[in-house]
Amino acid sequence: MNALDTAAPPSLEIEFDAPIPTWFGIGGKADRLARPRTPEQLAECLRLDPNLKVLGDGANLLVDDDGISELVVILGGPRFTGWTIDGTSLRAGAGANLPKLINETVRKGLAGLESLGGIPASVGGAVIMNAGGAFGQIADAVARVHALDRQGRPVTLERAQIAFDYRKSGLSNLVITEVEFTLTQADPVALRERHLEVMAYKKKTQPMADKSAGCVFKNPTLTEELTLEKLDPAAGQATPFEVHRAGSRVSAGMLIDRAGLKGLRVGGASVSPRHGNFIVTDAGARARDVIELMDRVALGVFARFGVTLQPEVVIWRRTR
Ligand SMILES: Cc1cc2nc3c(=O)[nH]c(=O)nc-3n(C[C@H](O)[C@H](O)[C@H](O)COP(=O)(O)OP(=O)(O)OC[C@H]3O[C@@H](n4cnc5c(N)ncnc54)[C@H](O)[C@@H]3O)c2cc1C
Numbered sequence: 001m002n003a004l005d006t007a008a009p010p011s012l013e014i015e016f017d018a019p020i021p022t023w024f025g026i027g028g029k030a031d032r033l034a035r036p037r038t039p040e041q042l043a044e045c046l047r048l049d050p051n052l053k054v055l056g057d058g059a060n061l062l063v064d065d066d067g068i069s070e071l072v073v074i075l076g077g078p079r080f081t082g083w084t085i086d087g088t089s090l091r092a093g094a095g096a097n098l099p100k101l102i103n104e105t106v107r108k109g110l111a112g113l114e115s116l117g118g119i120p121a122s123v124g125g126a127v128i129m130n131a132g133g134a135f136g137q138i139a140d141a142v143a144r145v146h147a148l149d150r151q152g153r154p155v156t157l158e159r160a161q162i163a164f165d166y167r168k169s170g171l172s173n174l175v176i177t178e179v180e181f182t183l184t185q186a187d188p189v190a191l192r193e194r195h196l197e198v199m200a201y202k203k204k205t206q207p208m209a210d211k212s213a214g215c216v217f218k219n220p221t222l223t224e225e226l227t228l229e230k231l232d233p234a235a236g237q238a239t240p241f242e243v244h245r246a247g248s249r250v251s252a253g254m255l256i257d258r259a260g261l262k263g264l265r266v267g268g269a270s271v272s273p274r275h276g277n278f279i280v281t282d283a284g285a286r287a288r289d290v291i292e293l294m295d296r297v298a299l300g301v302f303a304r305f306g307v308t309l310q311p312e313v314v315i316w317r318r319t320r
């Protein structure tokens with residue numbers, strides 16, 4: 001590392017060999033980590049390393065055991081973690097905690113984000129991933145995104161300019177600084193009930209208390225028709241067949257389950273018995289265990305159904 005790499009404005013401290021907190025609770029460290037509190041400090045960080053990586057809540061992230069050499073930034077301070085509400089318009093810093101923000105909007109009777117209840121995320125991370133699920137996705141409420149490009153120049157994108165799709169935004173080359181949302185006025189009691197309903201569904205269907213990064217694979221779109229035995233849980237046995245048409249999106253968790261891979265383990269990582277698309281880690285697990293398990297699961301699903309699974313989880317690997 002040369003002297004230029006470590007040059008920084010006096011108010012911006014660089015930590016060395018810093019842990020990278022993620023929901024998996026495993027993985028290597030950052031050679032350098034900074035906590036910019038303003039867009040100006042973030043621009044300084046981009047001057048230090050245009051390839052820097054932004055850490056949101058670390059809920060969709062696996063850091064390889066060797067750590068990474070790029071500067072890691074955590075957006076801190078009130079400018080990046082706060083929000084303002086004006087009528088039905090919400091403006092939130094990219095580092096704001098999404099669940100807390102949702103609680104506040106629900107309390108105020110503002111609808112639009114409650115369908116994301118129970119998803120751990122920062123606002124920036126949720127927009128980059130277009131987080132969502134059975135009840136909706138964050139793109140539905142986004143009005144405008146403010147960001148810096150890799151040269152540190154401010155960029156504002158209207159919703160119509162953003163190519164949101166299933167679990168992607170096309171924005172990963174930008175550093176999101178703030179997001180504006182358009183919400184709608186709603187009955188606070190009904191909204192609260194809806195929010196609780198969404199959270200209860202997640203708790204019932206996903207191992208929320210375990211260490212994971214949520215779904216590790218995207219739900220694949222089928223390139224060919226897939227015929228599966230239909231399971232009738234009431235009878236506890238296979239009944240005729242269910243047909244999934246080419247072009248339809250199927251649940252990766254269902255395929256993993258049907259391939260008999262629930263419970264498969266590599267070292268300290270295992271496929272959750274509660275949800276096939278969740279890999280959960282024990283104390284002592286290594287990132288390598290998760291990566292190898294992901295490979296084995298993808299191979300198992302391909303061998304059984306001819307369907308290729310693509311990772312949803314972002315993996316940071318050392319490049320130099
Ligand atoms: C228990 C559990 C349940 C989950 N359930 C769901 C679910 O139902 N639906 C769903 O969609 N996801 C779910 N997830 C995954 C995760 O919550 C989402 O993907 C979330 O959007 C990740 O946000 P984050 O802030 O943690 O991003 P991180 O994991 O920190 O980062 C993810 C990516 O976003 C980038 N990024 C983060 N912030 C910024 C920024 N400001 N500017 C540019 N890039 C940025 C990072 O560099 C990285 O590439 C779940 C995860 C867990 C652990």
